[in-house]
Amino acid sequence: MKYVFNKTMNKICLAEYYEIYIFYLQRSPRVEGMDRYSFPEPEELAVLLDLELRDTGEPQGKLLKRVKDVAKYSIKTSHPRFFNQLFAGVDYHSMAGRFLTEALNTNLYTYEIAPVFVLVEAEVLRGMHRLVGWTEGDGIFCPGGSISNMYAMNLARYQLFPEIKSRGLWGLPRLTIFTSAESHYSVKKGAALLGIGTDHVILVKVDDGGRMIPEDLEEKIKLAKSEGSVPFLVSCTSGTTVKGAFDPLDHIANLCEKYMLWMHVDAAWGGSVLFSSKHRHLMKGVDRANSVAWNPHKMLVAGLQCSALLLRDTTNLLKRCHSASATYLFQQDKFYDVNLDTGDKSVQCSRKVDCLKLWLMWKAVGSAGLEARVDKAFIHPEFVNVCFWYIPPSLRGKEENADYQEQLSKVAPLIKERMMKEGTMMVGYQPQENRVNFFRVVAFSPLISQKDMDFFLNEIERLGKNM
Amino acid sequence: MKYVFNKTMNKICLAEYYEIYIFYLQRSPRVEGMDRYSFPEPEELAVLLDLELRDTGEPQGKLLKRVKDVAKYSIKTSHPRFFNQLFAGVDYHSMAGRFLTEALNTNLYTYEIAPVFVLVEAEVLRGMHRLVGWTEGDGIFCPGGSISNMYAMNLARYQLFPEIKSRGLWGLPRLTIFTSAESHYSVKKGAALLGIGTDHVILVKVDDGGRMIPEDLEEKIKLAKSEGSVPFLVSCTSGTTVKGAFDPLDHIANLCEKYMLWMHVDAAWGGSVLFSSKHRHLMKGVDRANSVAWNPHKMLVAGLQCSALLLRDTTNLLKRCHSASATYLFQQDKFYDVNLDTGDKSVQCSRKVDCLKLWLMWKAVGSAGLEARVDKAFIHPEFVNVCFWYIPPSLRGKEENADYQEQLSKVAPLIKERMMKEGTMMVGYQPQENRVNFFRVVAFSPLISQKDMDFFLNEIERLGKNM
Numbered sequence: 001m002k003y004v005f006n007k008t009m010n011k012i013c014l015a016e017y018y019e020i021y022i023f024y025l026q027r028s029p030r031v032e033g034m035d036r037y038s039f040p041e042p043e044e045l046a047v048l049l050d051l052e053l054r055d056t057g058e059p060q061g062k063l064l065k066r067v068k069d070v071a072k073y074s075i076k077t078s079h080p081r082f083f084n085q086l087f088a089g090v091d092y093h094s095m096a097g098r099f100l101t102e103a104l105n106t107n108l109y110t111y112e113i114a115p116v117f118v119l120v121e122a123e124v125l126r127g128m129h130r131l132v133g134w135t136e137g138d139g140i141f142c143p144g145g146s147i148s149n150m151y152a153m154n155l156a157r158y159q160l161f162p163e164i165k166s167r168g169l170w171g172l173p174r175l176t177i178f179t180s181a182e183s184h185y186s187v188k189k190g191a192a193l194l195g196i197g198t199d200h201v202i203l204v205k206v207d208d209g210g211r212m213i214p215e216d217l218e219e220k221i222k223l224a225k226s227e228g229s230v231p232f233l234v235s236c237t238s239g240t241t242v243k244g245a246f247d248p249l250d251h252i253a254n255l256c257e258k259y260m261l262w263m264h265v266d267a268a269w270g271g272s273v274l275f276s277s278k279h280r281h282l283m284k285g286v287d288r289a290n291s292v293a294w295n296p297h298k299m300l301v302a303g304l305q306c307s308a309l310l311l312r313d314t315t316n317l318l319k320r321c322h323s324a325s326a327t328y329l330f331q332q333d334k335f336y337d338v339n340l341d342t343g344d345k346s347v348q349c350s351r352k353v354d355c356l357k358l359w360l361m362w363k364a365v366g367s368a369g370l371e372a373r374v375d376k377a378f379i380h381p382e383f384v385n386v387c388f389w390y391i392p393p394s395l396r397g398k399e400e401n402a403d404y405q406e407q408l409s410k411v412a413p414l415i416k417e418r419m420m421k422e423g424t425m426m427v428g429y430q431p432q433e434n435r436v437n438f439f440r441v442v443a444f445s446p447l448i449s450q451k452d453m454d455f456f457l458n459e460i461e462r463l464g465k466n467m
Numbered sequence: 468m469k470y471v472f473n474k475t476m477n478k479i480c481l482a483e484y485y486e487i488y489i490f491y492l493q494r495s496p497r498v499e500g501m502d503r504y505s506f507p508e509p510e511e512l513a514v515l516l517d518l519e520l521r522d523t524g525e526p527q528g529k530l531l532k533r534v535k536d537v538a539k540y541s542i543k544t545s546h547p548r549f550f551n552q553l554f555a556g557v558d559y560h561s562m563a564g565r566f567l568t569e570a571l572n573t574n575l576y577t578y579e580i581a582p583v584f585v586l587v588e589a590e591v592l593r594g595m596h597r598l599v600g601w602t603e604g605d606g607i608f609c610p611g612g613s614i615s616n617m618y619a620m621n622l623a624r625y626q627l628f629p630e631i632k633s634r635g636l637w638g639l640p641r642l643t644i645f646t647s648a649e650s651h652y653s654v655k656k657g658a659a660l661l662g663i664g665t666d667h668v669i670l671v672k673v674d675d676g677g678r679m680i681p682e683d684l685e686e687k688i689k690l691a692k693s694e695g696s697v698p699f700l701v702s703c704t705s706g707t708t709v710k711g712a713f714d715p716l717d718h719i720a721n722l723c724e725k726y727m728l729w730m731h732v733d734a735a736w737g738g739s740v741l742f743s744s745k746h747r748h749l750m751k752g753v754d755r756a757n758s759v760a761w762n763p764h765k766m767l768v769a770g771l772q773c774s775a776l777l778l779r780d781t782t783n784l785l786k787r788c789h790s791a792s793a794t795y796l797f798q799q800d801k802f803y804d805v806n807l808d809t810g811d812k813s814v815q816c817s818r819k820v821d822c823l824k825l826w827l828m829w830k831a832v833g834s835a836g837l838e839a840r841v842d843k844a845f846i847h848p849e850f851v852n853v854c855f856w857y858i859p860p861s862l863r864g865k866e867e868n869a870d871y872q873e874q875l876s877k878v879a880p881l882i883k884e885r886m887m888k889e890g891t892m893m894v895g896y897q898p899q900e901n902r903v904n905f906f907r908v909v910a911f912s913p914l915i916s917q918k919d920m921d922f923f924l925n926e927i928e929r930l931g932k933n934m
Contacts, residue, residue: 042807045582051590053826057833063560066830067567070823074571074583084580087572093530095569100534102565104541105557105770112887113551115512116541123518143610144817154660168664169636185791189814193621195662197635242795297817303572305819324652328709328897328907335884340509347656350611350764352772356537359520363533366524417802420579430795
């Protein structure tokens with residue numbers, strides 16, 4: 001096949017693509033339900049999409065059908081009835097920033113190819129620093145909160161044992177990390193990847209609200225030390241994944257200071273409360289942390305991926321820990337200030353521009369606009385997560401039955417299956433500790449109305465009432 | 468400030484944003500030079516962009532100016548005279564896929580929220596597997612080649628010592644990695660992050676063409692073993708960053724089999740030769756590797772980020788090594804086949820959809836179209852990278868002068884400074900081993916014409932002739 005790159009043809013094609021997905025996007029908030037067909041079986045969907053990659057290309061008409069089908073069979077995560085995840089909704093300013101980022105397609109490693117974005121990233125990080133309560137510091141955008149958390153681990157151990165970078169963990173004592181039993185699983189994933197091992201992540205007890213208990217933390221630090229381990233990091237959580245709990249940072253900071261431990265705050269979900277003068281007390285003490293991970297792609301609706309690691313450090317620790325000083329990329333004899341080449345602070349080489357969309361949205365609505373969104377999303381008594389069971393008529397008043405818990409555990413998965421197959425809305429469920437499957441609803445998208453919340457409750461009732 | 472989310476207003480705004488960047492994008496290939504103002508000083512650019520994030524939002528008119536300015540002062544990496552990096556150019560199909568990805572804003576961890584993308588990712592990985600020469604296998608898209616390389620390291624050591632996941636590196640013998648002296652710096656960054664340490668990355672000598680010398684590799688493996696280390700991984704390179712060299716995979720595979728080492732191929736840059744029946748011999752033996760990292764965001768112009776890690780493994784190693792089995796996300800009592808929830812193969816939690824753009828482009832031009840692009844980019848005698856010095860008139864015939872090398876080393880940085888300040892084109896330079904600063908030009912964008920290449924050479928001459 002002879003392939004001719006036809007600019008005109010492709011630009012027309014691009015404009016058509018654009019019309020199609022805007023059509024789908026605009027449509028979704030208006031219709032009842034989530035505007036998709038009943039949840040397709042994978043085999044069926046594979047056929048519908050005609051997935052196969054072939055030797056010859058396809059004409060425009062077929063490609064447009066591909067784009068339509070991708071939009072048609074995808075879950076409309078921007079729909080106000082998508083309550084399934086800690087990201088949802090859409091902000092059109094941010095989306096414009098995302099399209100612009102894609103159109104400009106550059107890489108955040110050197111100032112010479114990303115002058116605007118190097119400055120924008122620094123400005124956004126400055127804005128986030130201020131909200132944390134720092135007048136200076138360092139930071140970087142990472143591809144997701146898990147990797148931001150891993151960075152914190154790597155920095156903490158490097159600060160304690162700089163030789164680790166060249167010599168590895170051999171010859172060093174066993175290092176231990178402390179985090180709450182309800183913290184995000186990325187702490188364990190990070191410990192495994194970094195060669196520390198999941199056994200050396202010590203889980204601290206939580207209170208009924210899911211908050212780390214400082215007294216238990218101190219006991220476990222002492223125990224680890226008595227066993228010859230070297231505690232080096234406490235990973236606190238501001239906004240746990242399931243319950244939305246905020247660990248008591250000030251108390252934990254006292255212990256971190258006492259035992260000279262790196263204090264990391266995984267605020268991937270909860271960090272946005274820092275915008276709210278009414279609710280930021282939930283993170284009181286965050287300014288005493290060494291590092292904070294915060295994902296604006298979650299509650300701030302900045303779009304995937306957008307995760308910042310913020311550091312109190314002013315000694316260039318990030319760069320010292322991660323740099324490899326590649327001469328082909330980070331030439332020292334450039335004509336501009338090479339400190340603007342921030343790429344060597346990263347463990348990545350190519351690094352996507354994740355800051356522009358946040359900057360543009362922040363410019364558009366201001367800190368006050370973001371504060372209003374956060375305040376709107378809050379639910380009494382604390383934060384956004386609401387966890388609940390739906391008790392179907394057949395189980396009401398049967399709490400004493402021997403199989404009550406077992407029967408209850410089947411309710412949420414079945415309601416979820418029904419809502420997926422009908423395509424009316426989406427909400428997540430999970431078991432936790434001794435609690436069988438319960439729903440967790442998170443409602444923070446700026447698109448959500450009272451009507452959507454009413455629909456949500458009625459729909460759970462409708463789908464579950466005959467169980 | 469009262470913030471009202473005004474859907475209509477924002478949709479209009481989005482359409483306007485779109486028009487603006489398409490205007491800038493379309494304009495860039497038509498004009499002489501790279502269509503930007505002289506390279507701005509950072510302080511000046513910060514003022515021009517009005518970076519500051521404020522309490523109150525901005526009206527639409529100001530926001531549109533922001534978008535225009537971002538486009539105006541950004542480097543036009545899609546311009547045919549951008550030769551600075553291993554990514555460049557633009558493919559409009561891929562760009563449509565990128566916009567669609569942004570519009571649908573979902574996360575590649577569960578089938579329930581990404582049914583289309585789970586299948587698309589699997590299909591693209593299958594297509595890449597076939598090109599490697601495998602009929603089955605595993606794989607995942609990662610945020611960049613460095614992280615793909617780190618995955619390979621983590622998998623290799625986990626296969627050898629599965630207990631590492633829970634117990635960490637303590638109690639294990641020193642592990643060593645082998646890679647060529649001209650391999651990418653991410654091998655060292657990965658070794659540091661994974662707790663192995665950069666000292667345990669053994670650099671193998673290269674021949675004049677920059678290819679790993681298998682005899683030296685074998686000697687170094689033997690030496691490491693004799694010193695009590697445990698060699699576990701050889702990271703070969705297909706397409707080195709500077710010279711574009713291809714390590715002799717078949718020879719290295721023999722050694723990996725002999726010493727039972729994991730064979731990883733970092734084909735981030737060179738992997739695209741697998742599309743070319745004429746040139747794929749450069750990677751002969753790749754089917755014997757355990758893992759291959761390949762970045763379609765480079766030569767295939769898929770757009771940042773797009774990096775695949777391909778595995779020969781069929782034992783679910785990827786998931787066993789990385790899984791944390793979070794019950795809130797990877798519920799086992801779902802109504803569909805939970806093997807479709809691929810998220811636990813990743814060390815990330817949120818994972819951006821990086822496969823759609825590649826799938827759409829591949830559908831549009833076919834394997835044959837991609838082959839033609841690769842073939843077009845090739846330069847005799849091998850691959851795409853061309854490294855050269857420009858010798859200015861004042862240095863010609865002065866090779867015997869004591870300060871010749873020192874003077875020559877200043878030529879490329881100065882020409883680079885001049886081209887940046889005039890904004891006519893961009894090309895990278897670097898020193899390597901005993902060679903002082905030289906240019907490396909890579910020309911693979913489908914947009915490049917003969918005229919652009921003529922311009923390139925004349926422009927180097929014009930900028931350097933008075934030195």
